Amino acid sequence: MNPQRIAVKLYLEEPAALDPEELVPVFHRFIREDLVTGVPIDVARYGHVSDGPGIMIIGSLKDHALDLGGGRAGLSTTLKRGADGTVASRVHELVQDVARLSVDLQADPDLGSRARVGTGEILITILDRYEAPNDDATLLKIDPAIREVITALSEAGGAGAVTVERVGESRDPFAVRVLVDQPRPLIQWAEGVEAASV
Amino acid sequence: MSTTGWRDRLEAQMPPDLAEEIDIFETQLELRQDGRVDERVFAETRLRRGVYGQRYDNGQRHDGIEQRTLTFPAGDLTKGPETLWDAPGMLRIKVPWGGLTPIQLDVMAELAEEYSDHILHITTRQDVQLHYVHIEDMPTVMRRLAAVGMTTREACGNGVRNLTACPLSGVCRTEAFDVTPHSEALFRFLLGHPDCQDFGRKFKIAFSGCADEACGLVMMHDLGAIARTDMVDGEPVHSFDVYVGGGLGTTPHQAKLLADRVPLGELLPITQAVARVFARLGEKLNRNRARIKFLVAGTGIEEFQRLVREEREILPYDERWTAHLEDGLAPEVPSRSLDGVGEEDGTDAAFVTWRDTNAYLQRQDGYAVVTVPLPLGDISSHQSRLLADIARRFVGDTIRTTVEQNIVFRWVRLEDLRDLYAALGEIGMADAVAETIVDVTSCPGTDTCKLGISASRGLAGELREQLGAKQTELDEAVRGLRIKVSGCFNSCGQHHVADIGFFGNSRKSAGRVVPHFQVVLGGQWQHNGGSYGLAVGAIPSKRIPEVVDRITDRFVAEREPGETFLDWTGRTGRKGLAAIIADLKAIPSYEEEPGLFSDWGNPREFSIGDIGIGECAGEVISSTDLELSFAESIAFEAQVALEDGDVAKADERAYRAMITAARAIVRTELPDVPEDDDVIVGEFDTRFVETNRFRDRFAHSKFARPLLERHASGEAAANEEAARSLVEEAQLFIDAAHAFQIREAGATSATQ
Numbered sequence: 001m002n003p004q005r006i007a008v009k010l011y012l013e014e015p016a017a018l019d020p021e022e023l024v025p026v027f028h029r030f031i032r033e034d035l036v037t038g039v040p041i042d043v044a045r046y047g048h049v050s051d052g053p054g055i056m057i058i059g060s061l062k063d064h065a066l067d068l069g070g071g072r073a074g075l076s077t078t079l080k081r082g083a084d085g086t087v088a089s090r091v092h093e094l095v096q097d098v099a100r101l102s103v104d105l106q107a108d109p110d111l112g113s114r115a116r117v118g119t120g121e122i123l124i125t126i127l128d129r130y131e132a133p134n135d136d137a138t139l140l141k142i143d144p145a146i147r148e149v150i151t152a153l154s155e156a157g158g159a160g161a162v163t164v165e166r167v168g169e170s171r172d173p174f175a176v177r178v179l180v181d182q183p184r185p186l187i188q189w190a191e192g193v194e195a196a197s198v
Numbered sequence: 199m200s201t202t203g204w205r206d207r208l209e210a211q212m213p214p215d216l217a218e219e220i221d222i223f224e225t226q227l228e229l230r231q232d233g234r235v236d237e238r239v240f241a242e243t244r245l246r247r248g249v250y251g252q253r254y255d256n257g258q259r260h261d262g263i264e265q266r267t268l269t270f271p272a273g274d275l276t277k278g279p280e281t282l283w284d285a286p287g288m289l290r291i292k293v294p295w296g297g298l299t300p301i302q303l304d305v306m307a308e309l310a311e312e313y314s315d316h317i318l319h320i321t322t323r324q325d326v327q328l329h330y331v332h333i334e335d336m337p338t339v340m341r342r343l344a345a346v347g348m349t350t351r352e353a354c355g356n357g358v359r360n361l362t363a364c365p366l367s368g369v370c371r372t373e374a375f376d377v378t379p380h381s382e383a384l385f386r387f388l389l390g391h392p393d394c395q396d397f398g399r400k401f402k403i404a405f406s407g408c409a410d411e412a413c414g415l416v417m418m419h420d421l422g423a424i425a426r427t428d429m430v431d432g433e434p435v436h437s438f439d440v441y442v443g444g445g446l447g448t449t450p451h452q453a454k455l456l457a458d459r460v461p462l463g464e465l466l467p468i469t470q471a472v473a474r475v476f477a478r479l480g481e482k483l484n485r486n487r488a489r490i491k492f493l494v495a496g497t498g499i500e501e502f503q504r505l506v507r508e509e510r511e512i513l514p515y516d517e518r519w520t521a522h523l524e525d526g527l528a529p530e531v532p533s534r535s536l537d538g539v540g541e542e543d544g545t546d547a548a549f550v551t552w553r554d555t556n557a558y559l560q561r562q563d564g565y566a567v568v569t570v571p572l573p574l575g576d577i578s579s580h581q582s583r584l585l586a587d588i589a590r591r592f593v594g595d596t597i598r599t600t601v602e603q604n605i606v607f608r609w610v611r612l613e614d615l616r617d618l619y620a621a622l623g624e625i626g627m628a629d630a631v632a633e634t635i636v637d638v639t640s641c642p643g644t645d646t647c648k649l650g651i652s653a654s655r656g657l658a659g660e661l662r663e664q665l666g667a668k669q670t671e672l673d674e675a676v677r678g679l680r681i682k683v684s685g686c687f688n689s690c691g692q693h694h695v696a697d698i699g700f701f702g703n704s705r706k707s708a709g710r711v712v713p714h715f716q717v718v719l720g721g722q723w724q725h726n727g728g729s730y731g732l733a734v735g736a737i738p739s740k741r742i743p744e745v746v747d748r749i750t751d752r753f754v755a756e757r758e759p760g761e762t763f764l765d766w767t768g769r770t771g772r773k774g775l776a777a778i779i780a781d782l783k784a785i786p787s788y789e790e791e792p793g794l795f796s797d798w799g800n801p802r803e804f805s806i807g808d809i810g811i812g813e814c815a816g817e818v819i820s821s822t823d824l825e826l827s828f829a830e831s832i833a834f835e836a837q838v839a840l841e842d843g844d845v846a847k848a849d850e851r852a853y854r855a856m857i858t859a860a861r862a863i864v865r866t867e868l869p870d871v872p873e874d875d876d877v878i879v880g881e882f883d884t885r886f887v888e889t890n891r892f893r894d895r896f897a898h899s900k901f902a903r904p905l906l907e908r909h910a911s912g913e914a915a916a917n918e919e920a921a922r923s924l925v926e927e928a929q930l931f932i933d934a935a936h937a938f939q940i941r942e943a944g945a946t947s948a949t950q
Contacts, residue, residue: 005312025801032261041254041268041286044330044645045799046317048659050626052578053316058330060270060284069316069580081332082271127312130203171304171583173311 001087001141005127007078008094010102013116015073020047023055023066026110031057035104037097038062038080064101075102075117078127087145091124092152092198099190106186120183123167125175132174139166139176146176152196204338211345215390219351220344223247224337225831230277234834239827241278241813246357246824248290248350249336251278251813252329252646255285262802277333280810286330288646289314289339290353294385295363295378295405296324296598298605300586303597305346307582309339318582320575322639322692323402324599325353325360329646351389354813356397358473361385363405364413365598365606368530369560369567373407374425375436377414380465381405383522387466388473392869395821396477398488402445403469406726409439415601415727417453418444418695420490421472423465424726426458438465442472442502443494446689450730451491454499456506463520470516471509474869479505514870530596530609549619552630557615560608568607568618569632573662574640574655575603577627584625592618601692602639602680604632635672635679635750636665639692643685643702644797648810650685652702652713652739656798658683664743673754679763680723681746683715693718695727697763698746703736704806707785713739713797713804719749719775720767732767734776738794741782748778822939825862829855829932836925840918849915852928856905859935863892866942879909892938901927901934 012018027043030036039060046052047068054068060081067076077097083090102117124146126132132142143164150162160182167177183189209217226243229235235243257268270284277283291306306326310318313335314328321327331339340350352358361381368376384403388394394401406413406424416422423438437459444453460468472490479497481488494502558567570585577585589597589607596608610618622628631637638661641647643654661681669677684691684701693699699718704711714736721731737745757766767775788795796804836851857875860882864871868881886892887902894901904927915921 024799028262028800028802032263032266039268039270039284041259043800044315045656045659046315046576046578048573048662049317049576049578049581051580052576056315058286058315060268060286063315069578129308129312130207171308 001131001138002083003087003126003128003131004083005078005080006083006087006090006094007076007123007125007127008091008098009067009069009074009076009123009125010098010117010119011072011074011121011123013118014114017114017116018066018073018111020055020066020068020073021045022111023105026105026108027055027057027064030104036062036064036101038064038077040064062097064097070123074123075105075115076123077101086198087142088148088198091145091149092196095122095149095153096193099186099193102186103190117186118183119186119189120180122178122180123175124178125173127173129173134166134168134170134172134174136166138174142174142176146178149198150178152198153193204341208341208345212341213344213347216344216349216351217341219247219390220337220340221835222828222831223340225834226827227334227337229831229834231275231283235827235830237276237278237281239823241281242355242824243827244277244333244336245355245813246352247336247340248292248353249333250288250290250354251281251648251810252285252287253644253648253650253808253810255282255287255648256280256810257282257285258808260802260805260807262796262805265807278813281813283333286332289328289331289336289350290321290360291326291328291343291348291350292353292360293324293326293348293599294361295367295381296365296600297378297382298597298599299346299595300589300597302346302348303582303586303589305342305348307579307586309342310582311579313339316579318577318579319642320572320577320599320603320605322575322601322603322641322690323360324362324365324601326599327642329642349389352394354400356399358388358391358394358401358403361388361403361405362414362419362601364407364411365600365608366413366558366567367405367407369562369565369608370407370411370413371559371561372411373413373561374427375407377405377407377423377425379522380423380438380462383518384466384469387518388469391470391473392821392865393470393473393477395824397473398480398482399485399490401473401476401490410725412695412723413726415692415695416441416444417725418446418450418692418727419453420445421456421469422453422726423460428459437461440465440468443491443499445489445491446692446694446730447489448687448689449491450689450694451495452729454494456499456503462523466519467510467513467516468506471506471513474509474513475502475505546616548630549616552619552628553615555630555634556628556632557610562609564612565608566610566612566615568610568615569600570605570607570622570627571629571631571637572604572627573629574638574658577605581625581627585627588618588621588625591621602633602637604637629666631666631669633680634669634677635681636662636669638662638665638681638683639696640683641685641690643683643691644800644808647685647690648813649688650702651704651806651809652685652715653797653800654683654685654691654700654702656800657700657715657739657742660798661743661746665746673750675757675763676750676754679750687716692727693721694730695721695723696731697721697723698749699731700742702739704804705736705738705785708787710788710795711804711806712785712795715739715742717742717745717749717779720764722764729764732772732775734772735779735783737779737782738785739797740794744782745779748782749775752778822862822866825865826859826932826935826939829859829862829935830929832858833925833928833932836928840922840925843918845915845918845921848921848925852921852924853905853908853914855928856908856931859932860905863935863938866939875909879906886938891942892934894934894937901931904928905931 044056056065063078105115230240272284275283319327363381404414404419441453442456638658640658644650679697682696700715718731722729833855839847
């Protein structure tokens with residue numbers, strides 16, 4: 001299995017506190033200040049679409065978003081092209097990306113600490129129905145990579161007990177939800193994520 | 199891996215002609231990456247497959263402070279002039295007459311999720327667009343579409359674009375007859391038709407079932423057909439009034455009547471004749487004058503009619519002209535009742551409001567058409583899947599897209615309306631805004647379009663929000679108005695036919711650029727877009743909501759009993775209308791009102807530096823160039839087959855490459871040469887080899903001989919050595935065809 005397109009999402013703790021449109025000027029500034037990876041190109045606004053991709057930084061290699069998919073607002077980073085390394089290292093890189101994005105937004109003065117991000121739940125999606133249909137066989141194949149990332153993160157960040165479950169229907173892209181028993185505060189968790197090696 | 203994987207998995211599901219088209223395109227991609235196809239030729243090749251460039255694909259973006267260079271991984275490799283390879287682009291999917299099935303919706307949702315930005319965008323011409331797709335993913339996306347009967351072929355470029363039709367066709371209360379089977383037949387007939395490959399610009403066709411409603415907006419199309427029924431000897435006789443030469447853009451033209459009462463069996467040939475006249479006489483060099491409206495205006499409609507009649511007389515007969523009249527389309531199957539609560543239940547005010555705005559009673563008793571409004575034409579992947587499920591439950595395969603960027607369900611049982619309303623509400627798609635002033639239409643504008651000047655989607659979203667908030671307070675006469683927004687003068691938002699229209703432009707003030715919209719009032723939506731609005735002045739973008747308020751307030755205050763907005767604007771006149779908004783034109787200093795110097799939904803200080811080279815029409819590349827390019831692709835496949843040790847395939851591909859190249863040469867003199875190898879080789883031999891015109895100065899007839907000999911013998915290469923020889927000769931033959939074309943062009947120009 002060699003999926004190219006993988007997304008990692010963390011959820012906002014208080015989604016109602018943040019109007020997605022508030023992210024538009026912030027994301028434009030992030031592009032200007034080179035704060036995100038993946039050859040960022042522009043900001044796309046889909047806040048008017050319920051259950052949609054929200055406000056996005058569209059990139060050549062990666063997208064970053066305040067993602068409204070699944071009816072739950074969160075921050076996501078999607079790897080689209082140029083993947084190298086193992087599946088585990090790709091997932092780990094994306095977790096690092098979304099952790100940095102979360103820390104930056106949580107600390108952003110224009111958002112007044114309203115973009116609070118939880119670390120107790122991570123959604124990992126593989127956007128490749130050929131390589132990774134949403135079934136148990138894919139889960140079996142992908143599980144070792146997920147465990148490798150989780151182990152690395154646990155050692156570095158002390159995340160506590162972890163459960164991994166496949167979510168969605170067979171027609172949806174393959175996705176797993178990683179639930180953490182004792183989630184750490186974002187900053188502390190992000191430091192651990194940054195330090196972990198896969 | 200997924201690329202070849204999908205091809206193998208879907209091979210049996212794809213129509214062979216589409217599958218081959220996509221294979222050729224994929225080979226062209228490889229050749230372009232190797233620098234073996236010129237970027238201009240490749241650009242037209244991809245445009246003719248619906249693969250468009252997007253904003254910033256020249257690698258430049260103004261970040262609000264300064265111009266920045268985007269550093270894409272593939273460096274300087276291009277997919278067209280000033281269009282970088284790695285810059286994501288748009289794919290336009292044709293949806294002929296707007297017809298969709300749930301499975302098609304499912305597949306497009308998957309593609310949006312895996313290759314795009316999770317959004318399907320419905321256009322003002324009933325297409326679906328995916329944005330931010332990488333060029334190398336396009337063949338796979340096309341294959342997955344082809345497997346469910348969809349194509350992107352000729353969705354862009356200088357060809358016949360998507361064919362649109364009224365979404366009520368077949369169920370409308372005022373139509374003459376159902377135009378759907380005729381639209382489908384014409385769409386299939388013209389797709390890839392040789393007579394439509396040498397246009398100087400794009401060509402748009404629309405069908406209407408009646409003359410008085412907006413219906414298919416025939417009057418703003420290059421060619422349109424309006425259904426009519428006459429009683430002849432007491433019997434109803436169906437026919438079409440065919441119009442030609444309409445168009446919007448900077449110089450909008452109303453279409454003119456080409457021929458009335460065109461018998462159903464004559465529709466395809468008369469369209470073919472128009473295409474041939476346009477290809478032959480239409481402007482090729484100046485793309486600003488290359489639409490058919492300029493040709494018709496130049497010749498006059500009477501002369502154009504004569505040219506078409508003359509062309510029609512010499513058309514070789516084609517059995518497809520009338521085949522659909524016998525076969526037809528399978529009629530839509532009315533949905534069965536789900537034993538719903540019943541639409542007569544009027545206790546739920548929200549439901550009643552929704553029913554009054556979003557449901558249309560069909561001609562057939564007991565059924566309705568329901569509009570599912572899509573804000574700015576957008577629907578997410580997840581919503582699309584859920585909507586497809588709802589369609590399966592209530593109406594089956596009878597979904598259509600609309601030019602107002604919505605989706606309609608047809609054949610909804612009246613007793614199921616309430617359940618459908620509830621189901622749509624659960625996925626956030628039951629806004630009671632259909633055909634109201636709130637349901638603003640917009641082209642992509644500066645969000646993604648290379649030509650966009652102002653943020654049409656930003657403005658449309660703002661107006662939608664502001665008007666939606668006060669929808670119930672609006673005067674009845676205002677609620678039914680239409681607002682349409684274009685990001686520039688090219689009019690993709692169709693602002694000319696709106697009651698209140700806007701198109702983007704800009705003005706300079708004290709060294710800074712201010713985004714503006716030109717205000718266009720009093721366009722006619724009815725009568726197939728029967729007249730265009732009056733431009734009354736350019737206003738800073740941020741003040742446009744104030745423009746809408748002032749105009750609608752004045753209309754309500756001044757309208758006479760029964761007076762329409764169109765009549766009121768006509769009575770008030772351009773001068774009177776301009777006076778209402780005149781004071782809004784003044785531009786204060788940046789220090790006084792900095793917000794005026796950025797656009798809706800985009801906080802960057804406004805700049806026109808991001809405007810790129812439009813690909814709306816593409817470069818004018820001759821069909822000979824394109825066909826020779828395809829021949830090269832096939833020759834390349836032959837080389838690959840040889841490397842794989844597949845001698846039989848290498849031989850077949852090499853031979854096919856030569857046939858394709860020979861056909862390209864023959865078609866320069868015999869446009870109607872059939873897809874028959876004997877005829878192609880015979881004509882090539884007679885016209886070009888025997889006359890020594892294909893003769894090379896040094897190699898003489900050497901390059902033509904392998905084709906003639908391989909064709910005459912009919913024998914495939916017996917071994918790898920023979921196949922290798924043929925593969926090499928095929929490439930030399932194509933090179934010789936290019937050289938021949940250059941010689942002929944030189945000879946032609948020398949005699950002019």
